[in-house]
Amino acid sequence: MATTVASHDPQVKYIGKPGEVSFARGLEGVIVAESTKSYVDGNAGRLIYHGIPIEVLAERSTFEETAFLLLYDKLPTEDELEIYQMRLRQYREIPDEVYQFISCAGRRYNFHAMAVLRTAISMLATFDDLAEEDTMVAYEREAIKLISRMATVVAAIGRARKGLPPVHPRPDLSHAANFLYMLFGEELDPLLARVMDVILILHADHECNASTFTVRAITSTLSDLYSAVVGGIAALKGPLHGGANEEVMRMLYEIGDVEHAEAWVRRALARKRKIPGFGHRVYKTYDPRAHILRRYALQLTQRAGKEKWLKIAEVIERVMIEHLGQRGIQPNVDFYSGIVMDSMGIESSLFTPIFAMGRIAGWVAHALEQRRDNRIYRPRFFYVGPEHLEYVPIEERG
Numbered sequence: 001m002a003t004t005v006a007s008h009d010p011q012v013k014y015i016g017k018p019g020e021v022s023f024a025r026g027l028e029g030v031i032v033a034e035s036t037k038s039y040v041d042g043n044a045g046r047l048i049y050h051g052i053p054i055e056v057l058a059e060r061s062t063f064e065e066t067a068f069l070l071l072y073d074k075l076p077t078e079d080e081l082e083i084y085q086m087r088l089r090q091y092r093e094i095p096d097e098v099y100q101f102i103s104c105a106g107r108r109y110n111f112h113a114m115a116v117l118r119t120a121i122s123m124l125a126t127f128d129d130l131a132e133e134d135t136m137v138a139y140e141r142e143a144i145k146l147i148s149r150m151a152t153v154v155a156a157i158g159r160a161r162k163g164l165p166p167v168h169p170r171p172d173l174s175h176a177a178n179f180l181y182m183l184f185g186e187e188l189d190p191l192l193a194r195v196m197d198v199i200l201i202l203h204a205d206h207e208c209n210a211s212t213f214t215v216r217a218i219t220s221t222l223s224d225l226y227s228a229v230v231g232g233i234a235a236l237k238g239p240l241h242g243g244a245n246e247e248v249m250r251m252l253y254e255i256g257d258v259e260h261a262e263a264w265v266r267r268a269l270a271r272k273r274k275i276p277g278f279g280h281r282v283y284k285t286y287d288p289r290a291h292i293l294r295r296y297a298l299q300l301t302q303r304a305g306k307e308k309w310l311k312i313a314e315v316i317e318r319v320m321i322e323h324l325g326q327r328g329i330q331p332n333v334d335f336y337s338g339i340v341m342d343s344m345g346i347e348s349s350l351f352t353p354i355f356a357m358g359r360i361a362g363w364v365a366h367a368l369e370q371r372r373d374n375r376i377y378r379p380r381f382f383y384v385g386p387e388h389l390e391y392v393p394i395e396e397r398g
């Protein structure tokens, strides 16, 4: 929560009046805007998108429909959904220059997929003559383009990592099925397309997380939507945010075997190591998205003969809850999403870009919301530096 205590150091002297303003490390508990998009009840383990529980959307909706809900604050009618899906499909293709850049990056050893995604989305802006048009109608059109094209870029990155040429989008497939088609070069089992759809729904929004906050802060300066989304990607890349799903898989590989799992976690905790996929600023109970993904992990690891990863994960979960559950440190969305995607044959470097493919819906919805009732984000720092310091010429400095 916000407090008026500004530092762990009792010697720190503040300039200004700290008693009159509040300060919260990591902006904990700070409300930055009103929003109609999503709400997290961290004690009840509940997440809603515009009033609809995440469990209901994961079971009954599609990514396209959920993105519509976030953008327009309503579920679409059949006609609205059809027109909107047509718009999404029409924007799928990206310029050759962007494919070329992704292929070039693919020739470099071990490139970071999120770094390529960040650059590729920025490049898209420079090939879009309408990117700088500053009206709400243009903003909404660019939002739909970005939701659509993010999937094409992520799939091309996935292929470039394997040294394969891109597969161009197909207009006849759903967003999730088309993504898998572009990634694997063939249409996959409808079950896998449905699982990808659910993954995208679960990642579509999560109220004021670090990347959405970044998107809204950039939008508040009246910058363009591409710039805001590039900022969102940059924030999501970090291991404390979207990068955690990749870290989870790395941890499972490092543990390697279910027999070693318990000792590994105990050792890691004794060393005060943070276990990826656990803990959350808002949830103090099991993340509802992790519940849903855990069920898919069970089904898909069996199907792929990769039960080992789930077994290791279950040991980690048990030990973590035993040790830290009382303190509200429980599995979050990233703990099981990687295992699900790994069982689908997706390599771990793509986990965070796929997170971005879902979150783009929330980012652009929040950007539009910010633009409709904008005021520039301009918070303060507690200045804890010296108040008067003499300027010493360089030749006199010791």
Ligand SMILES: CC(C)(COP(=O)(O)OP(=O)(O)OC[C@H]1O[C@@H](n2cnc3c(N)ncnc32)[C@H](O)[C@@H]1OP(=O)(O)O)[C@@H](O)C(=O)NCCC(=O)NCCS
Residues within 6 Å of the ligand: 026, 239, 240, 241, 242, 244, 273, 274, 275, 276, 277, 278, 279, 280, 281, 282, 324, 329, 332, 333, 334
């Ligand atoms: C998500 C996260 C960044 C939230 O951070 P936060 O609200 O600032 O919480 P803090 O990092 O201050 O953690 C509070 C306490 O819980 C502990 N803790 C939090 N997450 C932990 C984890 N995953 N493993 C072990 N300990 C953890 C911290 O060490 C800290 O302990 P202390 O009070 O004894 O110092 C944090 O839980 C984390 O780093 N998790 C792992 C990364 C991850 O999964 N991120 C994806 C989030 S969806």
